[in-house]
Amino acid sequence: MAKTLCKYRRAEIADQFATISKIVSEPNYMCASCTRVASDKDYLCKPSRLTSAVKAAPRRVAKLAVPPAPQPTAITAPNIHNLPAPTAVGQSHIEMVSVIAEEALEPDSLKLKQAKKLKKLAKKKNKQLKKAAKTVKKFEKQLKKAKKALGL
Known part of the structure; x- marks a missing residue:
């Protein structure tokens, strides 16, 4: 075989x-x-x-088309001095965007995020403390049984 x-x-x-x-x-x-x-x-x-x-399905071989190699071109840095100055409407839009960006980073939102994180950490710590208290209670119960068995 x-x-x-x-x-x-x-x-x-x-x-x-x-x-x-x-x-x-x-x-x-x-x-x-x-x-x-x-x-x-x-x-x-x-x-x-x-x-x-x-079995009757024809086998298709994928033919990869190789793109032509890109021709090297001279890359020039854009000249900022040649750009047109923003119009009055464009300038007002730029100012509005900067005001909105400043409002987005207000301390209230940061404080809210920190408060949520602290609340989550406090909840986790409380859960760990409850678990530890339960373990201590079980240990004391076993210790009491052991002392009783030994006659202490």
Whole structure:
């Protein structure tokens, strides 16, 4: 019996590449477990016959179109002095954007974010303290039982 494709190790795949490529070049069977394909069912662990629709589908080989190499062009830095001055309407828009940006960074919003973080940390710390108190209570209970058993 031929070795199944599932049993090949990586090193064996590299060594037996020609044999494996023959096995999988024209698939007639597919493994129901691992979905590998082979020309003969002996090469698969749970073979199932491929349907004729799958085999009849033409193989399409993707052809990669290589774009032409870009022509090197001289890149010049834009000259800021040659740009036109903003109009009155444009200047007012720039001022509005700067005012909105300043309002977005108000201390109230920062304080709100910090308050939320602190509240979350306090909740987490409270939960940890409750857990620790529960553990201490269990320990004291076990200690009391141990003392009772020893007669102390």
